[in-house]
Amino acid sequence: MPITQTHELHKRRFGRNLGVALSLVGFAVIVFGLTVAKIRQGSLMEAYDHQPRVSVTPPVEDNR
């Protein structure tokens, strides 16, 4: 019997792996679509840009 023969077990495993793969791709598409929707809505966003963020830095007191 050739070792390459496909058993019913392999078909089941392939189906399961395909299902998991499609689920993960679907999840990635949803996260991407959700991100686009949120950006279009103009939700408040603040990305890290190597600069101190004004919203989190303490206010500077003027001692003059």
Place this chain on the structure above:
Amino acid sequence: MTDLTTNTSARTAEGDARFGDYIQLLKPRVMSLVVFTALVGLLVAPVSVDPMIGFTAILFIALGAGASGALNMWYDADIDRVMRRTAGRPVPAGKIGAGEALSLGLWLSAISVAMLGLATNWMAAGLLAFTIFFYAVIYTMWLKRATPQNIVIGGAAGAFPPVVGWVAATGSISLEALLMFGLIFMWTPPHFWALALFMKSDYHAARVPMLTVTHGRAETRRQILIYTLALVPVALGLALTPIAGPVYLAGALVLNALFLKGAWDIWRRDETIAEADGYRVEKRVFRFSLYYLFLHFGALLVDAGLRSWGIA
């Protein structure tokens, strides 16, 4: 012994589940009701929701419901094995291990709650988390095996989805959302007990205290009428809120009159008459109860559509 022989003896072909078995673990039929009622809750809310955000919200509410289904199947595997209706489920059938069902249920719970929170708001996410907890812990682990009122209190788990949909859209709970909750909550007992009357179930073999077994069939008939009487004002009360319109009002009047007539007919009958005609009335009322809920929520959706087109 080679590695190959070790691997084949470690796991048999019968133990390998198909992808569809994992889907079965999520109770897809229950999920379809959750999707519909949550969608109505989201669409009838007086705010517009971005289609992508709305789709994501419904998807993860449904996934949360599926997660609670998987947790239910993990915990109930022992009684599912005893009952004919549930013996073919993936865990009692040996296709999926109980630990695997638990793991899937917990992970999907976490993912669905987190994603709903990110997509909409954290109040909706918290409500979804509570719904999963209520179904998996309060209903499955505690009430189901402890009291014949299991269906009554457990019905709350099925009543939460339209509220979660509403909160996902608006960010708050209001009277309309509570009445949608009340509609499903009060509808569940007469719906389920009508089924219990004609299904010669084997709950007693699994030691699950169903009302038909603990209090008898005559008392179950009486309880169906009582809960239907309590359901009618909730259904008609929803007609007085801004989310309902002429379609809902007309539909609710007809549907509640028919449901009340059905509950009355069930109460007037006894087991001798019911067995003689093969539980004709009980089966008719059970089928009607499915349409009852679907049509109430469908009418809310139609009225919302009419409002958005400026017709009503």
